[in-house]
Amino acid sequence: MTRLSAEDEVDPRIEFTLAENASITIGRARTADVRIPALSVGHYVVRLTRRPEGVWVEDLASGGGSALEIAGESFDRPNMLLAAGAILRIGGVRFRVELP
Numbered sequence: 001m002t003r004l005s006a007e008d009e010v011d012p013r014i015e016f017t018l019a020e021n022a023s024i025t026i027g028r029a030r031t032a033d034v035r036i037p038a039l040s041v042g043h044y045v046v047r048l049t050r051r052p053e054g055v056w057v058e059d060l061a062s063g064g065g066s067a068l069e070i071a072g073e074s075f076d077r078p079n080m081l082l083a084a085g086a087i088l089r090i091g092g093v094r095f096r097v098e099l100p
Contacts, residue, residue: 004088004095006036023049026090027062040064040092048082055082055099064091 024033029043042062049056059066059077068078069087084099
């Protein structure tokens with residue numbers, strides 16, 4: 001199971017898991033699957049999809065944007081597989097990626 005845990009700016013208890021073959025949207029909108037109530041977060045920022053090869057992150061081109069940090073390398077508006085230990089930034093909120 002995949003887990004992302006908030007590291008700053010918002011309630012650190014914001015955690016969620018992503019089951020096999022699931023897809024979720026993350027953003028500030030009330031209808032987002034995972035809602036982050038921070039002004040720096042756009043309405044719909046990213047979509048995460050659990051695939052057989054891993055978890056895919058897709059930036060949805062919101063105003064707040066997203067970035068992915070893997071081993072010191074940064075990727076703006078990612079459309080790629082997540083790596084364990086990576087930091088996913090959604091607006092001003094950072095999440096640590098935990099993969100099985």
